[in-house]
Amino acid sequence: MEFRHLRCFLVLAEELHFGRAAQRLAMTQPPLSLNIQQLEASVGAPLFVRNSRGVALTPAGQAFVPRARALLDAAGAAAREAREVAQGVSGQLRVGFAGTVLYRGLPQILRAFGQRHPRLTLVLREMSSSDQLIDLQHGRLDAGFVHTTRVPPGCSQVLVSRQAFVACVPQAHPLAHKRRVAPPALAGQPFVAISRAVSPDYHDRLLALCADHGFEPEVRFELRHWLSVVSLVAQGLGVSMVPAALQQAGLPGAAFVPLQGDTPPYETRCLWRSGAESAALAAFLDAVRGFALPTE
Known part of the structure; x- marks a missing residue:
């Protein structure tokens, strides 16, 4: 069974006349008759009755019409989807x-x-x-x-x-209302850092920044997400340096203060x-x- 067989069948089922159906399909009657015979052989049942009065659908043919139409519709939808995916119109x-x-x-x-x-x-x-x-x-x-x-x-x-790092401190911290904070001001306090396993670049860069300013941060906590870092600071459990965009997170209890001097961009x-x-x-x-x- 091929799609051309189904198209021939559906047009003939609508016209119930070989001449008109062949004209719609842009073919002559002999190929149309051959396609219908091949389809009936594939289905294993006669789909049309042919007599002197014309052409009529058999009960098997009537039952086959909606299934044939559904098959052709599904094939057309599959072809359209494939084209659209190839063209970048749809897909995932x-x-x-x-x-x-x-x-x-x-x-x-x-x-x-x-x-x-x-x-x-x-x-x-x-x-x-x-x-x-x-x-x-x-x-x-x-x-x-x-x-x-x-x-x-x-x-x-x-x-x-590209964005700057800023100091992140609890709102009650003495540095919270400063216009700018020098990195050494964070020395000697519990430090909350992004995990080296998650972000080795920025973990090491921030440690290097602290070293450049003459101190080693007392890393008390390492977390997998920057938002978790800010959340822990907001609870008063330490201080940190975080990307400036995290100010938009709106977590209550955390204050963000620009850093003095050059810092590595995020x-x-x-x-x-x-x-x-x-x-x-x-x-x-x-x-x-x-x-x-x-x-x-």
């Missing part, structure tokens, strides 16, 4: 992100992308930068928003944003596997580039 993308991107970059990108491509579905996964790198290399993510300068071979990148990059750009991913990357920082 798996996108990883580190939590701080929710406060700078990701919402704007999602809004622009959704307006242009409403039929493309994004499956968002909040993950650490290190976990995203693993899943990108194994093809379990199509793109990821990471906070690392250690871009692995085989990955392409776009620098999405950068967000969008990564994807080089050479793996589908039409849908290309459309998403267009939205990313629309928000990204200009190339230096």
Whole structure:
């Protein structure tokens, strides 16, 4: 049974006349008759009665009409979906992100992308930068928003944003109302840090920043998420240095104060596997580039 058999059957079922059906199908009557015979042989039952008065559907033919129409409709829908996925009009993308991107970059990108491509579905996964790198290399993510300068071979990148670190202290802390804080002012206090296992770049950078200012922070807690770092500080359990965008989280009890002097920038990059750009991913990357920082 082939789709051409079904098309011939449905047109003949509507016309109940070989001549008119053949004309609609842009063929002569002999090929139409052959297609119907082949279909009946495949089904194993006569679908039409042919006599001197014309053509009529048998009970088997009447039962077969809705099923044949459903088969052709499903085939047409499958073909349309395949074309749309190939063209980047519809489909699904798996996108990883580190939590701080929710406060700078990701919402704007999602809004622009959704307006242009409403039929493309994004499956968002909040993950650490290190976990995203693993899943990108194994093809379990199509793109990821990471906070690392250690871009692995085989990955392409776009620098999405760059922001400063700020001091994060409890609101009741003596430093909370300062206009600026020198990093050494955080010395000798319980320090809340992002885990080295989760973000080795920035864990080490912040320790190096402290060392450059002549002190070693008393790291009391290491956490997997920056928002957890701020939450612990807000509870009065320590101080920290965090990306400035976390001020938008609105957690009560935490105060953010700009740091004096040069501090390492906190950068967000969008990564994807080089050479793996589908039409849908290309459309998403267009939205990313629309928000990204200009190339230096």
